[in-house]
Amino acid sequence: MQKLHQEISVRTLKAGITLLQVSLKKGSFRLSADGEFFSGVHLLTGRVGSGKTSLGELLTGIITPDSGSIIQENCRRVMLLQDTSYHVSTITVREEAASWHGDEKRIIALSGLFGKEETDIFALSRGELKRLELAAILTGRYDLIVLDEPYAGLDKDARKWVNRIIAGCNNKVIILISHDITSLPPVDFLWEMDNGTLTCIGKVPECLIGWSRAPPLIRFLLNNGSYPKGLARLDLEEAVCRIHA
Template sequence: MRVELDELLFARGTFTLRGSGTFDEGVHLVSGPVGSGKSTLALLIAGLLRPTGGAVRRHGISSVQVLLQFPEYHITSSTVAGEAASWGLDPDEVLARADLVGRADDDPFRLSRGELKRLTLCCAIMQDPDLLMLDEPFSSLDCTAKQRTCRMIEGRREGITIIFSHESAVLPRVDAIWEMENGTLTGLGGVPHAIPRWRHAPPYLAYALNEGARPENIRLQDAREALCRIRD
């Protein structure tokens, strides 16, 4: 499975997005500031926007899921259990993993933004598509929920996962890093070799690199372990 961006071009008004590269199987992080074009890229890869030029080519992919930043956009049922079932999933399992046990009969729109985000994240990840795209999956979540989401992402054994995020505190292990800046997508390559070139690296990673450490991945735990190695 892979997704190829072939001289991808998208223009709307004064905004222009450009990018080329290949997303192979594994977890990819597309980082960059708000407004840099991450969400637009997700919609282009999902086929929900049509490129102005170039192409998005998907190979060996039979199922695609894109989870938008705002969970309200995904709700189609009048109850939490009904929403889980609408994804073709076992409601009891979804509610347990989303920490929403006892809320099966609640109206999804009566949940807090964080609770609703947990629900849609669990549904999207548990559906286990070949290509899973998560737009700002950590927004509206507390630290515990972010960590739980990271574990679920890391638990995907097959397929392509692309995270579009400016998160700088809690991140999962990834296989490759990309940067989006002013509409231009740049592939930094595989981890760990891409980490020193990552301009949008979280502060804890930047600190570790400045101290001469070489983290094996991008989690806080990886930065701590790398610092311990150079200080032993």
């Protein structure tokens, strides 16, 4: 009985979001989407203008579909990061970190801004500001996080840092919209947006073999019989080394 209770508690804590026959029209562009996003890291890829940003906005409720349903389960706290969206509301780094209502000290330490607490927020570099924002989002108590091109403006080390934090996030739905597949955290599910139509490619790494629009690096690996164990950078490097071994 106790085990059953525990199982129910764990299940009810898991966040998820379901799209049922969702459609959206923006001028001549049409988006249609069906699918379920469970806890874990989801990578959404697709060409420029294919509708990824619109899907992120639909998932987080920034815009509503023209028809269909979006059902959120245990997604009480939802966050969307867009490259252009950061709004500074305070003066110092400490105040800005505190404005996120999370663990202010942890946010400052994680973002590498220890010692800069009283610095004017406008004196930070673009990269530092982005790290502060990402640290606040990824350590915050969000159930659903959509990161639209989170690597934009970040250097190699900062990208690795983002991936380490994402890898440590549990029980959240994290949807990563990125055209850059060379610097990713461990990804659980792969999705593709093609000319407004959302397709679930499947669970990583099993689905990689059937990824018809796989980027050149993945295609090269598969064509050489070296199947990556995942999409994280280390997995890709390991697969490349297997070819040359």
